[in-house]
Amino acid sequence: MLRPFTQEPVLGIPPSASRLPKPWVPQSSSGAHEHWQLRSLEGKRVELGSLKGEVVFLDLWATYCGPCVAELPGIERLAQSLKNENVAFLTVTREKAERVQEFVRKNHPALTIYLADEKLPPDLPAQGIPTAYILDRNGSAVYHLAGGANWDDDDARSFTRGLERQ
Numbered sequence: 001m002l003r004p005f006t007q008e009p010v011l012g013i014p015p016s017a018s019r020l021p022k023p024w025v026p027q028s029s030s031g032a033h034e035h036w037q038l039r040s041l042e043g044k045r046v047e048l049g050s051l052k053g054e055v056v057f058l059d060l061w062a063t064y065c066g067p068c069v070a071e072l073p074g075i076e077r078l079a080q081s082l083k084n085e086n087v088a089f090l091t092v093t094r095e096k097a098e099r100v101q102e103f104v105r106k107n108h109p110a111l112t113i114y115l116a117d118e119k120l121p122p123d124l125p126a127q128g129i130p131t132a133y134i135l136d137r138n139g140s141a142v143y144h145l146a147g148g149a150n151w152d153d154d155d156a157r158s159f160t161r162g163l164e165r166q
Contacts, residue, residue, distance in 0.1 A: 033121035034139060038092055038114035041101060046090070046114065048121075049139060055087045055163045056135040060126045062093050063103040067148035068130040076110040077152035078160075086137075086164050092116050136163045 034049030048056070059075055061068035072091070079089040092114045093100055100113055120126055124133055127146055134143035142163065 033124050033141075036116070036121045036124075037118060038090065038116055040112050040114055041097060041104065048090075051088050051135075052139045053086070053137055055085075055137060055160055056133075056139075057087060057089045057160065058124070058133040058135065059089070059091045060093075060120070060131040060133075061091060061129050062095055063099060064095075065129050069107075071130055071148045071151060072109055072111070074150045074152040078156055079111060081152075081157055082160060085161060087160055090114055134160065134163065137166065 034047070034052075036048045038046045038048070040046070048058075057075070057078070059071075061072070063069065075089065075091065079087075089111055091109070091111045094116050097115055100115065103109075104113065124141060130146075130148050132143075132145045132149070132151075133141045136142045143159070
């Protein structure tokens with residue numbers, strides 16, 4: 001006899017998550033991304049695991065991607081509204097530094113842009129861009145959205161603040 005799949009309850013997800021852009025895809029992070037290295041355009045290296053203790057908003061994007069560029073102002077406003085919170089914003093591209101530097105010269109984004117020299121970690125896949133992840137203070141991915149969104153949103157702020165206070 002066929003039986004429907006049963007889903008175990010996901011623990012630690014704030015009720016405010018129901019108001020975030022869909023789809024809601026809880027992730028169980030294996031920690032494979034902890035050693036993922038990024039570098040800013042200025043050359044500063046960051047290992048994702050070094051941000052444990054902070055909520056991390058991770059935006060995977062590219063300069064040639066229209067929806068990616070369109071959502072950057074909303075991410076900038078979200079970051080600005082949370083500047084006094086324990087939240088790190090990482091906008092990450094796998095493009096060449098020269099191309100990204102040209103984009104920065106023309107567009108003057110308010111966010112620090114990071115370059116990923118390595119492939120994406122297997123526990124943070126991106127089928128396309130833009131792709132956003134929100135990691136809790138333990139480094140576990142608790143929110144994933146593939147596709148553009150307006151992140152300048154009270155529900156996104158509430159959700160992120162809720163993770164910061166957990």
